[in-house]
Amino acid sequence: xxxxxxxxxxxxxxxxxxLIAAGFAMALVKRKPQKKASLAPLHEIAxxxxxx
Amino acid sequence: xxxxxxxxxxxxAKAVYDLVALALTGGYIYAFTYFTRAAAPAGKVPxxxxxxxxxxxxxxxxxxxxxxAIGPLARLDKRFLPLLYNRxxxxxxxxxxxAIHGYSVLDWFMIRGSVPWIWHEITNAKDYARFVGFPMKxxxxxxxxxxxxxxxxxxxxxxxxxxxxxxxxIHMAIYFAYxxxxxxVALGLMQRDYSPVIPVSLGLLxxxxxxxxxxxxxxxxxxxxxxTMTADGWIVAGPPNLFxxxxxxxxxxxxxxRIAVFRDGDTFGAVTNVCAHQNGPLGEGEVVxxxxxxxxxxxxxxxxDGCSPPPFQEKLATYRLRLQEGAIEVHPEPQPPGTLxxxxxx
Numbered sequence: 001x002x003x004x005x006x007x008x009x010x011x012x013x014x015x016x017x018x019l020i021a022a023g024f025a026m027a028l029v030k031r032k033p034q035k036k037a038s039l040a041p042l043h044e045i046a047x048x049x050x051x052x
Numbered sequence: 053x054x055x056x057x058x059x060x061x062x063x064x065a066k067a068v069y070d071l072v073a074l075a076l077t078g079g080y081i082y083a084f085t086y087f088t089r090a091a092a093p094a095g096k097v098p099x100x101x102x103x104x105x106x107x108x109x110x111x112x113x114x115x116x117x118x119x120x121a122i123g124p125l126a127r128l129d130k131r132f133l134p135l136l137y138n139r140x141x142x143x144x145x146x147x148x149x150x151a152i153h154g155y156s157v158l159d160w161f162m163i164r165g166s167v168p169w170i171w172h173e174i175t176n177a178k179d180y181a182r183f184v185g186f187p188m189k190x191x192x193x194x195x196x197x198x199x200x201x202x203x204x205x206x207x208x209x210x211x212x213x214x215x216x217x218x219x220x221x222i223h224m225a226i227y228f229a230y231x232x233x234x235x236x237v238a239l240g241l242m243q244r245d246y247s248p249v250i251p252v253s254l255g256l257l258x259x260x261x262x263x264x265x266x267x268x269x270x271x272x273x274x275x276x277x278x279x280t281m282t283a284d285g286w287i288v289a290g291p292p293n294l295f296x297x298x299x300x301x302x303x304x305x306x307x308x309x310r311i312a313v314f315r316d317g318d319t320f321g322a323v324t325n326v327c328a329h330q331n332g333p334l335g336e337g338e339v340v341x342x343x344x345x346x347x348x349x350x351x352x353x354x355x356x357d358g359c360s361p362p363p364f365q366e367k368l369a370t371y372r373l374r375l376q377e378g379a380i381e382v383h384p385e386p387q388p389p390g391t392l393x394x395x396x397x398x
Contacts, residue, residue: 001331003308005220006272012224013265016231020258023231024251027238030184034246 069138073145077115081107101160108153109241113233115146116199117257120230124268126347130336133347140206143226147196147203154196157189188240191232198229211330220331234258275310279303286374286381289313292320292397295380300344302335305384310335311371313382314344314355321355321394322371322382328353329366356394370394 001009084107089097098106119142125132161167173179174190202223204210211219234254242250280288287303295301295315302325303311310325312335323344325335332348339345343352343361353360358368367389371382375397387393 001272001333002326003276003310005331006269006276008224009265010269010273012227013262013269016227017262017266020231020234020262023235024238024255024258026183027235027242028251031243032184 065134066138066141070141070145073142077111077145077149080111080114084110101156101163104156105153105160106241108149108156109237112146112150112153113237113257115142115149116226116230116233117261119143119146120226120261121264124264127268128264128271130347136348137350143199143206144203147199150196150199154192157192184239184243186235186239188236191236191239195229195233195236198225202226208329216328216331230258230261275302276304276308278306281306282376282381286376286383287311289322289380289382291379292375295320298339300335300337302333303382307384311382311384312344313371313373313380314339316342316355318398319355319394319396320373320380321358322373323353323355323358323368324371324386327351328368334368357390357392359390 085100085103088103088106092098119139122132122135122139122142126136158167158170161170170189173187174193176187179185179187202225205214205219205222214222237250237254242254282288287305289295289301289303292315295313297315297317300312300314303313305311310333311322312325313320313322314335316339321344323334325333327334327346327348329346329349329351332346332351334344334346334353337345337347339355340352342356343354345352351360351366352364353366353368358370360366369386369389370391370393371384371386372393373383373395374381375395380397
């Protein structure tokens, strides 16, 4: 790998590590309470929410 | 290499690699569906359409995580190099598995007559302002498009047409696609399924990929320290007896580029450390039949002048060498590719 490529790799992976950690943590924290989320299976939610 | 075009140059190693990859992927999908059905309580056994989505989705995520882990693993431990050799085949397989996952989702909605809902979800502008509720299918579709572009340009033909830097830039999109893929799972399956297996396995896999890349970057950073230079601007590579036969010592030129100084018996030659194929680290390869052999994909160049053996036409920049006060020294200025610069030390 060339020097620029190595430097780009270092920066990209540090940024990605922060983004992935933040996104994953937020997705866990903001998860709806279990009962509310599992009221209906996915296809029922699809039918209920879809308005042509 | 460039002597002529052949769609795929098969050899035994490639066939074994592909067969093992196919068998492991097929085995995973079979095991996933079998054990998920076996573990489900009576009367709640998931339908095949649901299982197919999960089985192919998790297989695609696993494959892409493995593909991304191979690079840093090979940088950290040479025993992983054989996995790197045909990594592109694994990439194409991952795209096919991800495409089947995508088709399975579409099929699921088709069976239920709810296909327009997918379009509604992807085009509903309001949802793009939400975090939980963000259209995860749009993220998945975007990732699939990225994987398609990468899989369809994975052949050496496209590398030649696009040029190595452009090809490399396109294929680095996998890093961003992977981050989006993590969010596709975190905002999709993880929001609906409360099994602890999902966040734990997602966190462990993504965490392992990130940690491996950072560990490899730290190792590379340590190697970037400048080498000792003489007053007249030559880099000291070390006494000849410190060079293992058929191997190289890597030195750093003042600009930060690396030079690989190879020993082949009593012949010493210096070339750029960057392979003409995919920028592989030539200095970590070995000399086979008088040719430096790239550890990534086996491209070869003569130690003496950096030229690929006939009928191939690739040439590397070479560097002048001298023996001064019992040590091999390299001049950091690159010579035109293919220049004979090797020296012989009795």
